[in-house]
Amino acid sequence: MSGLASMFSPRSIAVIGASRNPRKIGYELVSNILAGGYEGKLYPVNPEGAEVMGLKSYVSVKAIPGEVDLAVIAVPAVHVPEVLEECGQKGVRAALVISSGFREVGNLELEKRIAEIAKKYGIRMLGPNIFGLYYAPSKMNATFGLSRVFPGKIAFITQSGALGIAMMGWTNLYRIGVSAVVSMGNKADVEEADMLDYFSEDQHTKAVLMYIEGAKDGRRLLDSMSRTSLRKPVIVIKSGKTDAGASAASSHTGSLAGSDRVYDAAFKQSGALRASDLAQAFDWAKLMTMQPPPANDDCLIITNGGGVGVMAADACEESGIRIRPLPEDLQAGFKKLMPVFGNSKNPVDLTGQAYEESYAKSVDLALRDQRVGSVIVLYCQTAITDPVSIAKSIAETCESQGCEKTLVTSFVGGAQCNEAMQKLDELGIPSYPIPERAVSAVAAFYRWQRYKAKKGI
Amino acid sequence: MSGLASMFSPRSIAVIGASRNPRKIGYELVSNILAGGYEGKLYPVNPEGAEVMGLKSYVSVKAIPGEVDLAVIAVPAVHVPEVLEECGQKGVRAALVISSGFREVGNLELEKRIAEIAKKYGIRMLGPNIFGLYYAPSKMNATFGLSRVFPGKIAFITQSGALGIAMMGWTNLYRIGVSAVVSMGNKADVEEADMLDYFSEDQHTKAVLMYIEGAKDGRRLLDSMSRTSLRKPVIVIKSGKTDAGASAASSHTGSLAGSDRVYDAAFKQSGALRASDLAQAFDWAKLMTMQPPPANDDCLIITNGGGVGVMAADACEESGIRIRPLPEDLQAGFKKLMPVFGNSKNPVDLTGQAYEESYAKSVDLALRDQRVGSVIVLYCQTAITDPVSIAKSIAETCESQGCEKTLVTSFVGGAQCNEAMQKLDELGIPSYPIPERAVSAVAAFYRWQRYKAKKGI
Numbered sequence: 001m002s003g004l005a006s007m008f009s010p011r012s013i014a015v016i017g018a019s020r021n022p023r024k025i026g027y028e029l030v031s032n033i034l035a036g037g038y039e040g041k042l043y044p045v046n047p048e049g050a051e052v053m054g055l056k057s058y059v060s061v062k063a064i065p066g067e068v069d070l071a072v073i074a075v076p077a078v079h080v081p082e083v084l085e086e087c088g089q090k091g092v093r094a095a096l097v098i099s100s101g102f103r104e105v106g107n108l109e110l111e112k113r114i115a116e117i118a119k120k121y122g123i124r125m126l127g128p129n130i131f132g133l134y135y136a137p138s139k140m141n142a143t144f145g146l147s148r149v150f151p152g153k154i155a156f157i158t159q160s161g162a163l164g165i166a167m168m169g170w171t172n173l174y175r176i177g178v179s180a181v182v183s184m185g186n187k188a189d190v191e192e193a194d195m196l197d198y199f200s201e202d203q204h205t206k207a208v209l210m211y212i213e214g215a216k217d218g219r220r221l222l223d224s225m226s227r228t229s230l231r232k233p234v235i236v237i238k239s240g241k242t243d244a245g246a247s248a249a250s251s252h253t254g255s256l257a258g259s260d261r262v263y264d265a266a267f268k269q270s271g272a273l274r275a276s277d278l279a280q281a282f283d284w285a286k287l288m289t290m291q292p293p294p295a296n297d298d299c300l301i302i303t304n305g306g307g308v309g310v311m312a313a314d315a316c317e318e319s320g321i322r323i324r325p326l327p328e329d330l331q332a333g334f335k336k337l338m339p340v341f342g343n344s345k346n347p348v349d350l351t352g353q354a355y356e357e358s359y360a361k362s363v364d365l366a367l368r369d370q371r372v373g374s375v376i377v378l379y380c381q382t383a384i385t386d387p388v389s390i391a392k393s394i395a396e397t398c399e400s401q402g403c404e405k406t407l408v409t410s411f412v413g414g415a416q417c418n419e420a421m422q423k424l425d426e427l428g429i430p431s432y433p434i435p436e437r438a439v440s441a442v443a444a445f446y447r448w449q450r451y452k453a454k455k456g457i
Numbered sequence: 458m459s460g461l462a463s464m465f466s467p468r469s470i471a472v473i474g475a476s477r478n479p480r481k482i483g484y485e486l487v488s489n490i491l492a493g494g495y496e497g498k499l500y501p502v503n504p505e506g507a508e509v510m511g512l513k514s515y516v517s518v519k520a521i522p523g524e525v526d527l528a529v530i531a532v533p534a535v536h537v538p539e540v541l542e543e544c545g546q547k548g549v550r551a552a553l554v555i556s557s558g559f560r561e562v563g564n565l566e567l568e569k570r571i572a573e574i575a576k577k578y579g580i581r582m583l584g585p586n587i588f589g590l591y592y593a594p595s596k597m598n599a600t601f602g603l604s605r606v607f608p609g610k611i612a613f614i615t616q617s618g619a620l621g622i623a624m625m626g627w628t629n630l631y632r633i634g635v636s637a638v639v640s641m642g643n644k645a646d647v648e649e650a651d652m653l654d655y656f657s658e659d660q661h662t663k664a665v666l667m668y669i670e671g672a673k674d675g676r677r678l679l680d681s682m683s684r685t686s687l688r689k690p691v692i693v694i695k696s697g698k699t700d701a702g703a704s705a706a707s708s709h710t711g712s713l714a715g716s717d718r719v720y721d722a723a724f725k726q727s728g729a730l731r732a733s734d735l736a737q738a739f740d741w742a743k744l745m746t747m748q749p750p751p752a753n754d755d756c757l758i759i760t761n762g763g764g765v766g767v768m769a770a771d772a773c774e775e776s777g778i779r780i781r782p783l784p785e786d787l788q789a790g791f792k793k794l795m796p797v798f799g800n801s802k803n804p805v806d807l808t809g810q811a812y813e814e815s816y817a818k819s820v821d822l823a824l825r826d827q828r829v830g831s832v833i834v835l836y837c838q839t840a841i842t843d844p845v846s847i848a849k850s851i852a853e854t855c856e857s858q859g860c861e862k863t864l865v866t867s868f869v870g871g872a873q874c875n876e877a878m879q880k881l882d883e884l885g886i887p888s889y890p891i892p893e894r895a896v897s898a899v900a901a902f903y904r905w906q907r908y909k910a911k912k913g914i
Contacts, residue, residue, distance in 0.1 A: 028840055105798055144840050146871065160764025162809050166838040169871020170890075213767060239764070244780040245771030248763070248804050277768065277893040278869070306705070307617025307696070310670060311734065314702030323701040341562055347705050352619050381623040383485060383601050412735070414603065414626020436734040
């Protein structure tokens with residue numbers, strides 16, 4: 001196995017600095033690995049060799065009888081070099097250096113030293129100064145973040161550890177499935193580009209989401225983004241955009257934020273999709289991991305409320321999604337599904353009297369028609385229709401159709417709409433509480449398609 | 458009482474077209490008025506004079522023994538003229554014409570006729586083609602929308618009925634308090650400007666939120682916005698911005714959307730704060746009804762995570778909020794509340810080790826210092842601190858301080874952060890799931906302050 005393969009799919013893990021004290025990171029790590037359901041061998045290592053959570057412990061990594069693929073290191077910074085040396089001697093292939101106290105506090109020398117040791121032994125090292133690594137296919141939660149993660153297809157790479165932990169909570173709360181959560185830390189060895197290359201090949205990942213404040217090797221990162229973007233969407237949040245932000249970023253991770261315009265242009269050129277904030281980034285990733293890309297440039301909006309239809313049409317035009325009046329024959333089809341005061345142009349307004357059947361048949365019509373490339377279905381809460389049951393009817397139609405184009409929904413209203421949206425998300429149809437968020441996700445999908453088309457893919 | 462006062466605070470209401478059939482709008486209206494806890498007299502009117510929900514009914518409004526301030530009319534369009542005539546003869550001061558089937562379906566003649574009748578008798582008429590009117594101080598839910606509304610200080614005026622009903626649900630779900638929900642409908646008599654003038658004087662309303670697709674009398678609307686904006690924030694969502702949106706708007710409410718740039722400039726000139734979507738509009742209104750405006754131009758960011766601090770600083774600078782390094786003495790104060798690797802500049806980074814006490818003392822310091830005009834408190838979920846308890850400590854500090862400047866929070870993370878934010882909202886401190894939304898609300902508050910300052914207020 002390569003170093004990164006050992007990092008993501010280790011057959012055995014040693015947690016060095018494992019602790020019995022629930023307030024210690026070395027306790028959290030063992031506890032999360034166990035809670036995550038990791039199926040390989042797990043060896044706690046601590047100086048006392050004391051048992052940790054029912055597991056036999058070892059006084060050093062060298063004392064472990066079997067092979068060790070991955071070392072998770074959570075000892076004080078000053079001890080990391082000797083621990084890494086031992087790992088090298090043991091033949092460990094990959095290490096997560098959780099410990100902090102390196103470059104981020106000015107300790108450049110120590111960081112250089114551990115990088116050299118890792119290099120000498122061919123150990124791929126993530127960190128130091130990270131909260132860990134989660135990888136769903138290995139059921140490996142080697143982090144001191146949250147113990148529960150909602151598995152899915154988004155790989156999340158973050159330069160900010162705090163943000164990464166918070167995002168584990170976020171994705172869990174909103175049931176946004178992740179394949180991986182990677183804390184980059186100080187990047188003494190493994191950089192974002194390595195991770196991108198890995199996820200580019202990873203069949204368990206359908207989209208990559210990155211939070212970066214600044215790049216160490218910009219050229220390499222952009223090359224890797226360009227390559228990865230041909231295979232799957234790469235969504236980027238780059239903060240430190242403004243003077244105020246850049247100055248904060250410099251204090252935070254010591255990153256040189258660089259000119260934001262340069263970054264912006266570089267992202268565009270490399271096909272990376274830049275989101276304005278975390279919520280938007282996850283909105284996009286959710287769609288891109290749940291649905292196929294648009295089949296052609298024409299988007300169709302179906303609604304039961306004129307107002308939300310207007311909002312969605314505005315948002316589409318502003319974000320470069322084509323909304324054209326439907327061909328006559330298709331309009332005729334929709335007219336049969338609405339009262340006379342409905343509107344069959346585009347947005348198709350089924351009116352507030354649209355029940356399950358109108359929605360199901362309209363979605364069916366839209367999915368079947370090859371002139372429609374993507375479909376945005378809106379529902380605005382009324383006093384007479386049931387959003388949950390309408391949601392189910394949409395999902396069933398999509399299911400029976402074998403949906404081969406992008407389908408998103410937005411249910412605007414109160415608690416019942418919320419319930420309907422949860423149902424839709426569960427059934428594989430991404431849903432958003434306002435039309436603009438659904439549109440923004442579809443627009444990002446189109447931008448990705450255009451990048452690939454420009455590259456001849 | 459004036460016509461509008463009778464509309465908002467009637468001593469008695471007649472529901473004309475009241476029904477015993479739960480599928481009829483005339484049933485919903487009586488049911489919602491009862492459920493809302495309206496304390497005045499309520500008279501159902503229907504041709505049979507049959508009892509409705511235990512209330513004695515009357516065959517016509519003229520048959521009602523007492524005075525009637527407000528008539529809620531839900532009879533077929535063709536009968537509205539005679540019903541309005543009777544209302545006029547009875548001395549009714551205000552009418553909500555729920556019925557549809559007028560201008561929106563091309564029936565201009567009928568709409569003109571009812572406007573003339575209303576004028577002849579001096580009846581102020583809202584509608585036709587509306588879902589009703591909710592006004593919290595009167596506990597009056599004269600709508601066929603949702604029966605539960607969360608009372609508060611935001612008046613919501615909507616040109617789209619469907620959207621209004623959905624927003625009743627939305628505000629209820631997110632516990633955003635509204636003082637009024639007004640469905641404008643065809644505006645045969647009462648226009649947005651009338652409503653703005655009313656809410657400008659209304660002591661129960663602290664901010665007005667409007668959804669419009671196009672104005673009938675643009676000049677009058679802008680004049681009214683200018684006046685109202687001097688007293689309270691007016692937040693506007695104007696859709697039909699783009700060609701696609703404008704064409705949809707024209708089909709929807711027959712509005713001529715007009716050039717969006719003209720609207721944009723006009724809103725700016727009249728002090729109205731234009732939001733890009735409904736969620737943003739409610740984000741702003743929530744802050745503006747819960748907190749005092751900024752005390753001066755300097756904003757202070759307090760965080761426990763560098764990443765969210767950078768994001769917030771970026772968003773501040775992009776939206777015109779001033780983030781300057783803190784004065785030395787204030788930095789010294791913050792330094793005492795953080796580990797050595799914290800950052801006291803601005804954003805003040807208390808680090809992931811910030812517990813309740815650091816937050817409470819930092820917020821206290823920020824609220825006391827007169828050089829700080831507004832405070833944005835961020836929390837990024839960690840494995841070791843408890844967001845709910847930190848939220849409480851922030852709210853207690855604010856409470857004991859008698860908070861006289863803008864304070865907003867953003868708790869980024871999972872379920873516990875959600876719980877913490879609900880707690881903060883309940884305790885009067887607005888909270889948002891991402892820093893950018895908190896910043897956007899503060900920025901809108903600053904824009905409103907600047908408008909007033911320009912006008913010498």
